[in-house]
Amino acid sequence: MSDETTMKSYHGSLKEALDDDFLRQTLDKFAVQYKANRQLIFADINEKGLISEIADHKEESLDHLEELYEQFTKEASRKGVIVHRAATAKDACDLVCSIAKENNVKTIIKSKSMTAEEIHINHALEDAGFIVTETDLGEWIIQLRHEGPSHMVMPAIHLSRGQVAKTFTEETKENQSDDISLLVKVARKELRAKFAEADMGISGANFAVAENGSIAICTNEGNGRLTTTLPRVHVAICGIDKLIPTIHDALRVIKVLPRNATAQAITTYVSWITGAVNCEKDGPGAEKKFHIVFLDNGRTQLIKDSKCRQALRCVRCGACANVCPVYRLVGGHRMGYVYIGAIGLILTYFFHGHERARVLAQNCIGCEACKDVCAAGIDLPDLIQEIRVRLNKEFGSTMDSALLGRLLANRKLFHTLLKFAKFAQLPVKKGPYIRHLPEIFGLGQGFRAMPAIASESFRDMWPAIKPQVVPGAKKVGLFAGCAQDFIYPGQLKAAVTVLSKLGVNVEFPEAQSCCGLPVQMMGQRQSAITTAKNNIQAFKESNVDYVLTLCASCASHMKNRYQELLEGENMEADVKAFSDKVIDFSSFLTDVVKVKPETFVQGDEKVGYHYPCHLVRGLGVTEAPKTLLKAAAKYQPAPEEDVCCGFGGTYSVKFPEISGVLLGSKLKNLEESGATCVVTDCPGCFMQLNGGAVKQGGKLKVEHMAEFLARHLAK
Amino acid sequence: MSNINAAAVDLFIAKAKPVTIQVSTANNLDEAMNFALDLCDKQPLGKLMLDTGAPPDESRKKTFSAPGVDEKLWGYLVDGGSKKGFEMIRGGLRKYLAGIDMSFTVADLGIADTASCVVECQSEDERLAAMICERHVVALSKSKIVSESYEAEPFLKAAMAKERNYTAFISGPSRTADIERVLTLGVHGPLELYLVLLEN
Numbered sequence: 001m002s003d004e005t006t007m008k009s010y011h012g013s014l015k016e017a018l019d020d021d022f023l024r025q026t027l028d029k030f031a032v033q034y035k036a037n038r039q040l041i042f043a044d045i046n047e048k049g050l051i052s053e054i055a056d057h058k059e060e061s062l063d064h065l066e067e068l069y070e071q072f073t074k075e076a077s078r079k080g081v082i083v084h085r086a087a088t089a090k091d092a093c094d095l096v097c098s099i100a101k102e103n104n105v106k107t108i109i110k111s112k113s114m115t116a117e118e119i120h121i122n123h124a125l126e127d128a129g130f131i132v133t134e135t136d137l138g139e140w141i142i143q144l145r146h147e148g149p150s151h152m153v154m155p156a157i158h159l160s161r162g163q164v165a166k167t168f169t170e171e172t173k174e175n176q177s178d179d180i181s182l183l184v185k186v187a188r189k190e191l192r193a194k195f196a197e198a199d200m201g202i203s204g205a206n207f208a209v210a211e212n213g214s215i216a217i218c219t220n221e222g223n224g225r226l227t228t229t230l231p232r233v234h235v236a237i238c239g240i241d242k243l244i245p246t247i248h249d250a251l252r253v254i255k256v257l258p259r260n261a262t263a264q265a266i267t268t269y270v271s272w273i274t275g276a277v278n279c280e281k282d283g284p285g286a287e288k289k290f291h292i293v294f295l296d297n298g299r300t301q302l303i304k305d306s307k308c309r310q311a312l313r314c315v316r317c318g319a320c321a322n323v324c325p326v327y328r329l330v331g332g333h334r335m336g337y338v339y340i341g342a343i344g345l346i347l348t349y350f351f352h353g354h355e356r357a358r359v360l361a362q363n364c365i366g367c368e369a370c371k372d373v374c375a376a377g378i379d380l381p382d383l384i385q386e387i388r389v390r391l392n393k394e395f396g397s398t399m400d401s402a403l404l405g406r407l408l409a410n411r412k413l414f415h416t417l418l419k420f421a422k423f424a425q426l427p428v429k430k431g432p433y434i435r436h437l438p439e440i441f442g443l444g445q446g447f448r449a450m451p452a453i454a455s456e457s458f459r460d461m462w463p464a465i466k467p468q469v470v471p472g473a474k475k476v477g478l479f480a481g482c483a484q485d486f487i488y489p490g491q492l493k494a495a496v497t498v499l500s501k502l503g504v505n506v507e508f509p510e511a512q513s514c515c516g517l518p519v520q521m522m523g524q525r526q527s528a529i530t531t532a533k534n535n536i537q538a539f540k541e542s543n544v545d546y547v548l549t550l551c552a553s554c555a556s557h558m559k560n561r562y563q564e565l566l567e568g569e570n571m572e573a574d575v576k577a578f579s580d581k582v583i584d585f586s587s588f589l590t591d592v593v594k595v596k597p598e599t600f601v602q603g604d605e606k607v608g609y610h611y612p613c614h615l616v617r618g619l620g621v622t623e624a625p626k627t628l629l630k631a632a633a634k635y636q637p638a639p640e641e642d643v644c645c646g647f648g649g650t651y652s653v654k655f656p657e658i659s660g661v662l663l664g665s666k667l668k669n670l671e672e673s674g675a676t677c678v679v680t681d682c683p684g685c686f687m688q689l690n691g692g693a694v695k696q697g698g699k700l701k702v703e704h705m706a707e708f709l710a711r712h713l714a715k
Numbered sequence: 716m717s718n719i720n721a722a723a724v725d726l727f728i729a730k731a732k733p734v735t736i737q738v739s740t741a742n743n744l745d746e747a748m749n750f751a752l753d754l755c756d757k758q759p760l761g762k763l764m765l766d767t768g769a770p771p772d773e774s775r776k777k778t779f780s781a782p783g784v785d786e787k788l789w790g791y792l793v794d795g796g797s798k799k800g801f802e803m804i805r806g807g808l809r810k811y812l813a814g815i816d817m818s819f820t821v822a823d824l825g826i827a828d829t830a831s832c833v834v835e836c837q838s839e840d841e842r843l844a845a846m847i848c849e850r851h852v853v854a855l856s857k858s859k860i861v862s863e864s865y866e867a868e869p870f871l872k873a874a875m876a877k878e879r880n881y882t883a884f885i886s887g888p889s890r891t892a893d894i895e896r897v898l899t900l901g902v903h904g905p906l907e908l909y910l911v912l913l914e915n
Contacts, residue, residue, distance in 0.1 A: 030896060044828075079878050137902055138893035156893050164894050184891060184899040191903065192764035192847075196812045212875040222846055222889040222904035229842045229881075230812075247871050251864045265730065266829035268887045269904075272871065274880035280809060280839050 002334050002360055010334075010359045014657060017330040022160050024329065030157070031328045032640070037263035038319075038373070050256050055377035057252065058313035061244050062303050068210040068243040069294065075213030076292065079275030085240070085294045089351075092295050093124035096202070096235055099291050100130055103233045105199040109191075111219060111227040112136040113204025114152055114316050115237045115295055117338050118351055121202065133194045135223040137187050144171050150332030152318035152340050153261045158331050191223070201227035205238040206257070206315070207250040208292070214274040215292065216250050218257065218267040225271055232281040233289040236273075240294045241312040253315050256375045261317040298350050307386055311346050313376035320370035320380055325644045326363055329661055335363065342370040342380035349387045354394055361387045363655065365648035365662075366521055367613035382561075388523030397524065401650075405524030408531055411513035415459075418486050422453045433694065444656030447663060448691025451487050458489035462508045465493060467500040474592070475505040477544035479535070479558070479582075481551040482514050483683035491683060494710035495550055495585060501713055502593050511538035515554035518649050520561070532562050533569065536578045547581045548588055550706055552682040553649070555584045556618025584615060586624040586681055586705055600632040600712040607633040607708070608675030610666065610689060611642040612682035625681055625705060632712035638673035640665075647688035663692040670700060677701040679708045723827040723862045724912065730830035731910060734887035735900065740912045744788060744854060747911040748819065751852035752795045754909065755779055755817035761849040765813035778811060780804040780848065781819040782840035792819065808843040818848035818905075822885075824870050825860035831884040832910065833867060835874050842881055846889075851905040853885070856913045 004010035017023060061068060073083045086092035100108065108130050110116065122143070125132045134143040138156035142149060144167050149155030156164070165178040168186050176186055203224055205215040215236050217224045228234050244250060258264040279288035303309050321327045321341025336344025337352050337360065345364060349357035361384055370380045397405070407414050428434050434450040458480050476499065484492050499506050516531035535558070539547055549555045559582040566575050589595045607629055615621045629635045646652060646662025666689065670678050678700060680686055690702040703711075731738045741747045755777055779801040781792055789805060796803045804811060820841070824833035832853045836842040845851055861867055874882045889904030900906055 026895065135903070136893070137891045141893070154893060154896065157896065159894075161895055180894045180897045181899055183894055184902050188902055189764045192812060192814075196765060209875070212872075214875045214880070220890050220892075221902045223902075225842060225846050225883065226903060229839060229846070230809075247868055247875065248865065251868065254864065262892070265734070266831060266884065266886050268734070268885070268890050270831075270884040272875060272880070272882045274875045274882075275878050277879045277881050278837075278839050280807075 002337060003356065004359050005355060007359055007362075011657070013334055014330050014655070017334050018657060018661060023158050023331050026157060027328045027331060031322070034263060034322045038259065041259045041263045041265060045255060050252065051375060051377050054253055054256060054315070054375060055310075055313055057244070057249055058376055059310070061249070062241070062309060062312055065240060065243060065300070065303065068245060069240060071210040072208055072213050072243055075210070076275075077213070079213055080287065080290065081213060081276060082289070082291045083294070084291060085296065087296050089119035089295070089297050092119045092237065092293055092297070093121055095293055096121060096237070097124055097128045099233065099235055100125065100128070100200055103200065103289060105130060105233060107131045107194070107198045108133070108200045108202060109194055109198040109227050109231065110134050110139070110202045111204070111217070111224040112139050112155075113202070113237055114339065115204050115239050116202060117149065118297065119237070119295065121237065133191070133198070135191050135194065135227055136219070136221060137184065140187060140191065141167060148333065148338065150340065151321055152316055154318075158333065195226045195230050198231045200233040200235065201231040202235050202237060203227050205236045205242055205292070207253070208238050208243045208294070209247055209250055210243055211246050212274060214272055217271045217273070218254065218269070219271075220268045222269050225269055228271065228273060229279070230281070232279050232286070233291070235291045235293060237293050237295060240296055240299050253375070257315050257317050260319040260373060260375045302350055308346070308350070308383055310376075310378050311343065311350065311383060313378055314343050314347075315375050317375045319373045319375060323369040323373050325367060325369065325646075325662055326365055326658055329658055336360065342384065343378070346380065346383050346387060354391065357387060358391055358395060361391060365644055365646070365651045367644035367648065368617040369613070369644070372617045385520055385523065388521075389525045392523040397522070401522035401524060404522065405519045405527035408514045408516070408519050409527040411511070411534060414513065418453060418457070422455065425452055445653070447656065447660030447695065448688060449694040450691060451687055453486055454489050456489065458485045458492045459508070459510055461489060461493065462510070465496060466508070467496060467506060469505055470503050473503050473505050474546070475507060475544045476546040476548040476588070477507045477509050477539050477542050479512060479515070479539075479547050479549040479554060480508070481549060481554040481683065483687065484550055488683050488686065488704070491550055491686070491704040491706050494704070495706035497710045498589075498706060498713060502589070502595060502599070504593065507542050507544055509538040509542040511541075515551075515557050516565075517553055517557040520557070520565075521649050521651070529565055529569070532565050533571070536562070536571070536574050539578055539581075540574060544581065546583050546588060546592065547578065548583055548585060550585045550681065550683065550704060552584055552612035552615035552618060553684055555582055556614035558582045560618060584619060584621060584681060586628055587619070587621050590624040590627050595628070597631040599714060600709065601714050602631065603633050603712060605633045605677055606636040606675050608636045608638045608670045608673050608678045609641055610645060610670070610678055610680040610685055612680060612685045613644050615681050616642045625679070628705065628709060629679060632709065633677075636673050636675040638669045638675060640669055645685050645688045647684045649684060652688065659688070663688055667692050667696065667700065675700070677703060677708075679703050679705050681705050719857045720860060720862065723860045724857050726827035726862065727825055727830055727860050728912075730828060734830050735908070736830055736887050737907065737909045738912060739909070740914065741854075743913060743915050744821070745791060747852070747854040747913060748788065748792055749795065750909075750911055751817060751819045752779070752792070752799060754850065754852065755801060756799050758816065758850060761814050761816040763813040776800055776802040777816040778802045778804055779817045779819070780808060780811070780815050780844045782806055782808065782838060782844050783820055783836070806840050808840045808847065812847055815844070815848040816850065818844040818851050820845055820851065820853050822853050822855040823859065824867055825855045826864050826867055826884065827860055828863045829884070829886055831864075831886040833870065833882065833884055835880065835882045837880065845883070845885065846904045848905055849901070850907045850909065851888070852909045852911060854911045854913055856915070
């Protein structure tokens with residue numbers, strides 16, 4: 001549970017996590033195993049099709065939520081269930097406390113519920129004098145330790161068996177060994193007694209099915225079944241977003257939820273509860289008092305928020321944390337307040353106050369791994385960026401992000417400043433790199449060599465290298481992007497060489513500017529809109545067949561985001577025409593030019609590949625780069641080729657401690673693969689990988705695909 | 716026999732293995748009940764989970780429950796169980812929260828692609844029987860196995876249309892991986908789940 005409200009204290013907390021060897025090893029192992037297991041468990045079903053169906057049906061349910069609530073209430077009431085609705089977390093806590101009081105409850109058992117965590121029900125019940133025991137093993141452990149969950153499905157994943165043994169020793173006043181099977185037996189015995197005596201059981205609900213007023217609960221341990229069976233009172237706490245029309249809707253989600261959560265085909269138990277079932281605690285023939293508390297806590301407001309309401313599709317599988325490279329390094333206590341992972345950054349803003357999300361919302365590297373696996377197809381990185389925009393509006397931007405925003409929106413000023421910087425950097429420049437920077441500029445950046453601004457930008461060299469026009473050939477407009485235009489113009493030059501050799505006409509519309517992604521990432525939406533418009537205009541005038549870029553991030557941003565960004569600007573047709581033409585360098589060569597292997601000289605260099613996040617996930621490109629690599633060298637596969645290198649644009653400046661560790665893992669994997677060179681399709685990734693490789697002594701050569709191919713062109 | 720979906724049966728058996736359901740087959744319910752009785756007989760005496768104050772009684776009778784079965788099956792079980800010296804329990808399971816050695820259940824439906832036994836547990840005793848035992852034997856007729864969950868919808872719809880209903884998908888023994896992600900069976904419910912597939 002991260003409650004840090006200043007960047008400084010948050011950085012301190014991140015360092016603590018990074019220094020926790022057990023946490024690091026556990027999450028590392030989990031990240032690798034989860035990915036492999038997930039792939040296997042999804043092998044026999046249509047993953048993308050199901051996810052898109054879930055998204056559509058959840059949206060429809062949100063459209064009709066009030067009707068579903070009415071239908072559910074009518075059905076459930078008819079069957080003896082008492083349905084409540086709580087507007088706020090406090091209302092929900094008060095309601096549950098009053099139900100407990102009315103029923104002379106003393107002891108309460110709980111099965112796992114994130115909604116109950118959301119409202120901090122345990123505190124409210126304990127303050128009111130009730131004895132509350134969590135019965136999910138992980139939840140019980142963290143309850144005994146007075147901690148919050150560090151994962152939505154595996155709440156105690158941050159703890160070692162030794163820590164659990166110590167906690168159980170204190171609880172049972174008996175010495176407990178750290179044998180996991182024995183620790184589980186301790187829980188079985190201790191908690192059975194709690195089940196036997198409890199007066200009230202509190203559960204969550206994965207689904208509230210309107211057509212028959214039933215709820216469904218998925219658990220592996222079976223504690224949910226005992227919680228809803230043994231005590232004479234059952235209270236289910238359920239977000240109103242869990243309302244769905246039919247059993248079919250629940251079955252559809254069940255096909256994905258356990259697969260995504262823990263790579264299981266299904267949880268061991270799925271319990272479907274209808275009506276006030278019999279309960280013999282008070283003797284034969286007695287009925288259970290069954291209450292359902294529907295929690296709003298900002299949800300109906302969120303439904304009206306056309307941009308962010310998709311967050312309410314979440315089925316709480318926790319997969320967004322499972323694949324997050326940042327979560328993998330720092331764990332859930334630094335990646336959420338109550339809800340964890342990418343969805344945690346978002347829901348904290350909506351459910352637990354904007355102030356609490358200010359720092360947390362910055363800690364997304366934008367790699368889109370979460371979006372790629374989300375069970376409900378939520379565009380999580382986009383929503384996090386949107387929240388940054390709103391936080392900037394509400395609390396004001398930081399000085400650096402506001403300045404960058406204004407600067408990038410003014411192309412001429414930006415380019416003039418870069419030219420000035422070329423001279424200003426001379427005192428600290430050493431070859432193509434910046435020497436040791438004064439601490440004020442280079443805070444925490446020691447993990448990589450920082451590139452200097454090139455002595456001649458691409459736009460300055462263009463008139464001299466512009467190839468002759470081939471009549472009738474395809475015409476591409478080169479979109480340079482800031483990094484290649486001003487830092488790595490050689491990569492663009494290499495691309496021009498390759499394209500000319502293949503008989504492609506190349507144009508360079510000079511009015512182009514930054515793609516706008518860096519300012520979008522920092523929540524400077526207006527600047528992102530201005531740069532987008534500027535680029536569309538610049539390319540419209542040059543009338544090209546393709547907008548070709550060597551930067552995966554620029555490509556993905558221009559192709560996937562411009563349309564939404566420029567909604568309402570009255571330029572739909574222009575935006576679509578532009579976005580449709582955007583293509584990355586590797587795909588252009590394999591899919592459009594259909595380049596032949598003999599174009600290149602096959603060498604015996606062992607070359608690895610790093611997938612830029614925005615290429616593999618942003619654009620869905622997987623095969624093109626490898627096809628090209630194999631035509632010119634010996635492709636050397638490395639583990640986790642598609643995991644983020646830690647660059648993330650401004651992220652690496654904001655969170656250098658995390659960026660550096662991600663880079664370290666990436667380089668280690670590449671070195672261990674036996675590759676002597678690594679190729680990538682993004683100048684940002686290049687900057688990161690090359691910066692790290694240089695810092696480590698330069699044994700590993702890093703190249704952009706364009707330079708690599710230019711070097712292997714057949715004469 | 717024509718109403719058996721052989722592909723679904725094979726799929727169920729294949730999917731049961733990874734979720735640690737131990738599958739066997741029998742010609743009829745009598746055989747399935749004999750299997751449960753024999754299994755209970757062979758297993759060591761279960762450990763009690765509640766302190767009753769008295770010292771552990773190693774000479775206590777093994778307990779066998781089957782609250783969901785009809786009169787005829789119950790008669791058969793009592794007959795067999797008594798001969799083996801079991802305490803046979805059909806109701807009042809709350810008195811046995813410390814633990815039961817064996818429970819026997821007849822499933823209403825099977826879902827092949829997730830190896831799920833669908834059990835409608837109208838009474839509290841049926842729900843408890845499946846949860847507080849150390850070992851659980853479930854009998855399932857092959858003819859009641861469907862390929863995947865959407866095919867179970869008519870059954871679920873009818874069950875949940877009732878005034879009171881508690882239906883469960885059970886897909887293995889109670890499990891947890893909450894400590895260091897190490898899979899451990901029997902955290903709250905059964906340590907082992909046996910499925911007997913019936914030809915008839």
